[in-house]
Amino acid sequence: MTTKIVRGCTVICGVDDEGNVEEITNGAILIEDGTIKTIADADELIRAMPEIEVTGGDEFIVFPGLINAHHHVGLTPFQLGAPDMPLELWITERMGARAVPWRLDTFYSAFELVRSGVTTVQHLHNRVAGGPDEVCEAAKQVIGTYRDLGMRVSYSYCMRDRNRIVYGDDDEFLATLPADLATELDAAITPFKLNIDGNIEAFERMRQNYAGDDGVAIQLAPINFHWCSDLALERISDVAQRHDASIHMHLLETPYQRAFARRETGGSPLLTLERFGLLNSRMTLGHGVWTSENDLDAIAASDTRVCHNCSSNMRLKSGTAPVNDMLSRGIKVAIGIDEAGINDDRDMFAEMRLVLNSHRPPGHSAPAPSPAQVFKMASEYGALSTGFGARIGRLEPGRAADMVLLKKSQISSPYLDPSVSILDAVIMRGKPEGVDTVLVGGEIILSGGRFTRIDEGAVLAELTETLAGPRTEDEERRRKMAQRTVTHAEQFYDGWLDDEPMEPYEYRNSRI
Ligand SMILES: [Zn+2]
Incomplete structure (x- = not known):
């Protein structure tokens, strides 16, 4: 012993x-x-x-070791040449980013995380080209890196089965593009078209592979409402119940995402999640910036969790999350640094301060989070949003x-x-x-x-060396393709917010 x-x-x-x-x-x-x-x-x-x-x-x-409850990559998109833009355009722009070997990339941000007191990271792995074998191999490299450093990792591969370029059908969007761009873009997204069966196979294999490592938890991550078909949500709900697995799902990050849900369902995406049995304590909703009061009531009543990604919401022009309305309802809110914090790094202290100071509306009696509440969000509530649950997040026997x-x-x-x-x-x-x-x-x-x-x-010297050369021909070609696509994506979303209520949350009474 x-x-x-x-x-x-x-x-x-x-x-x-x-x-x-x-x-x-x-x-x-x-x-x-x-x-x-x-x-x-x-x-x-x-x-x-x-x-x-x-x-x-x-x-x-x-x-207690802090928990970064929402993380994707090592080097920041900004470092890789994708400056901050509104989320929908930034996603398109990021297709042109340089490729960094997973192990070096993971080490880079893991060093920053541990140095700012983070012991557990919720790693949401976004895109891997290929099938379940490739997804499992990527997981092996990323998880292996955290474990080699000694960190705990709650890992998910992000599942998506539709709308891979904009919030609309891939083929319909490709048909609006110049033929050469459409061909190139189609070829670029095809390797990432893993269907829901393949996604679930990869999840189940990963669960098996890491069953014996108590420093690894494998979660589900249907990546967002507009990226998952009804079939995918139904299957994920079933698999989550079968494995008693926790789930992390981006939701209502921007007003465009709310507009998408309204166009598709006539109301809030929360209603769809509820229909598939996905609102419960296994589920953490990432962002939740554009949640209505009804949404928050449903989240609170079902003990669904939320992960607040404050820096990201600011940097990508997503809006201000109704954090005080979440806390006043007793919703368990975790904190995630997401792609990168306000200083373009992963500093959990800075993120906690940002959360503390971003939700202080004027008025002597207006609510604002206390330092103790923010600490609980970054520790105990962060833990509850990972696959480790109550095993971490507090210092107490057991x-x-x-x-x-x-x-x-x-x-x-x-x-x-x-x-x-x-x-x-x-x-x-x-x-x-x-x-x-x-x-x-x-x-x-x-x-x-x-x-x-x-x-x-x-490790940092090797990383510097690896990226020292110029972009490869393929990277250069992808950058040009991404830049051209941004212009078309901008046109695609034109007019989407014309009918959307855009007032800050506190002043609207949105009942969708
Ligand atoms: Zn994210």
Whole structure:
């Protein structure tokens, strides 16, 4: 049996349902075989077990490993030459991005995540050319990279079976394009046309492949309402029930997506999800920016979860999510950095601050999230949106020993008034340079700011070297194709918002 003690001047265990911080001053955590056994007064615990090795000390604040509940890629689209644009156009533009080997790409953002206190990532793998074999091989490389670094990963391959270019039928859209562009684009999307049977086969094989690794959870990810046929939703609902698998689904990210649902169903996509039995505690809806009050009532009543991707909503002009209306209904909201945060990196501290400060409408009594609520979103509620559920997200006996040791001096130097709550200071002032040590399942994967298993410098040097040359002929051709397609996509969506209510959520009473 491996036993370890982790000590801190403050151990933040979590936040209770009333928003109170649960913390222990001068606390210590006893870990046995990767699981938290006891949390107690540090002096008492160490005196009782003098032979056990102690990590940390009174210069550290200890808190649960954070969860980035919505993540796709390593190098950011911006870095790869796809500047921020409204989502629908950006998706098209991104078809021209450079290809980065999966392993190097995954390491790049995993380093950033761990350095900002993230121990678990919800990786939503977007596109793999080919069939179930290729999907499983891509999963092996991405999951293997996280596991080599020591991170926990909740992995999904994004399922889609329609509307691969714009929010409309592929062939109908291709028919509107100049013939040479249509041929090229058709050839570009064809390798990605995995049908729902192939998607489910890949999911079931991955579930089997990783059944023995408690650091890996395999989830379902029907990627969005407009990308999934009714047949796909029906099958996914059935498979989720059969495997008791959690699901992550982008939904109502932009007003164009709401307009699509209205055109197709006459109402909200939530009604369709409800019809297929997809609104329940297994489901996390990514974004949910354009949810109506009725939608939020249905989400709350069914204990469906939401993942708030604040930076992404800003960068891609998607809108402002009604986070206060979600929290006031008791909806469990997780936080995702999505493709990249506001600083074009993966900094969970920055993302938490952005969430804290983006939902503060004027008025002394108007609601706003508290630092404790934001912390709960990034830890316990994040955990609930992954396949790990209540095994992670809080420091308490029986949960996995995933935790972060932050140098207290980083938030308190040269002065922090003793009246300031430590949790508030972590949210307001925490930065990656303060993260000293990170444990996942009781194993130290970052120590003194250095990764213990992987030579970060060597990986980054290899990444630099790999991308040092010019774009390949194929990459150059794809970029030109993507740029031409953006213009046609813009025309396709022309007029879509003419009948859509576009006021900020707080001021509209949208009842669709
Ligand atoms: Zn996403």
